[in-house]
Amino acid sequence: MGKFNDDFSFVKRGSQFLVLTVIFLSVIALGGDQLYGIFGKNNYVTIHLMMEILIIVVTMAISIQAWLVSPYILSKRVLYAGALFLTISLIEIAHALSYKGMPFFITESTPYAATWFYMLGRLLLSIGGLVLLFMKDKEVKITFRWQIYPLPFLIIIACFAILYAPTSILPSLIIEGEGPTALKNTLQYLAVLLHIVIIIVLLKKFKRAPKIIFLSVGSAIYLIMSDYLFTIYRDVYDIKNFIGHIFQLSSFYLLFRAIYFSSIEKPFQQLIDTQEHLEKSREQMHYMAYHNEVTNLPNDRFLMETLKRNLYITTSHKAIIAIGIERISAIKASLGNTYADQMIDLIAQRLKNVIPEKYDLCMLREDYFVIFIDEVVHTHQLTQLSQQLQLVMEESFQVQHFSLNSQLNIGISLFPTDSNREEELLRFALYAMHEAHKIPSRIRFYESSMSSEMTERLVLENDLHDALDNEELYLEYQPQINLQSGEIKSVEALIRWQHPKKGWISPGVFIPIAEESGLIIPIGQWVLETACRQVKQWEAAGLPPMKVAVNLSLGQLFQQNLVEMIQQVLDKTQLDAQFLQLEITESMTINSNHMTTILLQLKGLGVTIAVDDFGTGYSSLSYLKDFPIDCLKIDRSFVQKIHAESTDKALVDMILSMAKHLQLKVVAEGIEEIDQLSYLVNSKCDAVQGFLFSKPIQPEILQESYKSLHNHVKSILDSISVLEN
Structure with a gap:
């Protein structure tokens, strides 16, 4: 809004000067002869003196302004500009004092000295302006102004010495009654030409400082207009001479405005803008200190x-x-x-x-x-x-x-x-x-009571961060028995934590902590890699190839590089993908869009997918036909009540029947009694696992007791056959 107001004021002032220019030019075009000597011939000396005083005030103000700001700006260009306008100011004083009709000044006043003072000042302005434009600005010492500002006084002394010599050295520029000579007009047009060059150079730099250059170009145009009028007027009583002085004064005023804006107004405005920016920054910092950056809510x-x-x-x-x-x-x-x-x-x-x-x-x-x-x-x-x-x-x-x-x-x-x-x-x-x-x-x-429980939980979370690095986590494997062959063809990997001080900690305690803290991602990758490597070690030890089942958490399923990570683990451990089974829970199937995509990508690797704890998730069964699932795992809560609760028995029968029609394998968990196993065998369940055969055991024990485990399984299955017979 502030910039808009500045631009509007800028345009408004420019239009005002344009209107005044049109009025003055109209006066010259329509009534130049009629207005000859309109102010009275006796008053023209006074009017000229007033105009010159104003010009002297403006040029002297520019010089003083440059002198005053030089200790703070220390610009070579600013100092030379100040010296230039001090010189012009002194020459304008000399021109005013030597003007025809003024009291005695050194000699009787004549057009000779006054016109030459004017022309010297005019040429000096054009030449000095060009030099300033092409001058490379640099920082100077504050004492430099004491070396520059004496020069104008030396120049004016030289001018006096030449123009008031006993015999005239320079030709006259004005012939009374006839007007300017050809030499004056030539010098005047030379000054005009130099100022046209100044305008061209300024316009090329317009984008750098629009306001300053606009004022400078306006000043140059007014000066050129005054030059033109000073070449066509008849004598001092001509209205063209008066309006020429008006344009000259306006030119110096615009130049003063340009220099004032660049050296005082603009830096001051920049200071105000900086203060406003700092104030806004403080307000923003205060807001940020008391608000959350994501939600913008108070923190x-x-x-x-x-x-x-x-x-x-x-x-x-x-x-x-x-x-x-x-x-x-x-x-x-x-x-x-x-x-x-x-x-x-x-x-x-x-x-x-x-x-x-x-x-x-x-x-x-x-x-x-x-x-x-x-x-x-x-x-x-x-x-x-x-x-x-x-x-x-x-x-x-x-x-x-x-x-x-x-x-x-x-x-x-x-x-x-x-x-x-x-x-x-x-x-x-x-x-x-x-x-x-x-x-x-x-x-x-x-x-x-929550205080002590929460303190304990926070301590566990802190310890869990170091558990992986300190090798406190390990895996146990529970065999899964294929009921058709009676062999151990797969195992489920189960994570354990042996705390150095607290001893064995249940997965039901630390897994939720890992999921909430995000530690489940690195822990899950470690479980996957350790389980795959263990299967290859068993194979190298002479055990038959076995499939390992690894649980995936919800956090892992939303892991962006999950598929790439699993592929890297398979490549690193050199395990064939068919020997890895990934288990998800039924509650994870709610987000069907993402789940379908990720499971299809996992299936593309060659691994199998199982749904763990099936029947406990309270989700729609439609995912069974939409998801690429290979196996259902019946939750232990159903298996343990097969005989006690007819409802659970019916649910198990339904799961087995549904899996058969959908061509899915079924694994029953939590087998602890012969009766449970017998029912599942008769119901054509594919595989089982549970304490009846083996609790989860460490990999070394499983390797050493593999044959005895098989014998144990065989004896249990044989006992079922005997009972049935």
């Missing part, structure tokens, strides 16, 4: 200051609601920060649509949302709001070409019931949020 700094300011104003009950986005760490680790940030921003938009404006919604650095409610009437109010927040999460998020789903884990702490300190209140809400995933509603109020 943790804003939240803590709000709590300190508002928590103790009234004694009313208040609450902190902490909202965690499930699997966001896995998405960030697998798809990258760009996808995760886009999803977080979309979630923020949905939350803002639900949360009343009087509540403060903030975004913490750890990708948690926090709501501060400064007046709570009843806890049911908080539960109802939390349920509304979860409801808006049911629809999938479209992040570029991915359709992503997530759930919210919500933790709530109350003031002053849980704590009367702002930091504790926030921490307790986060504790409750981390525990919320353990219950179906995923909404939990803080309980004092």
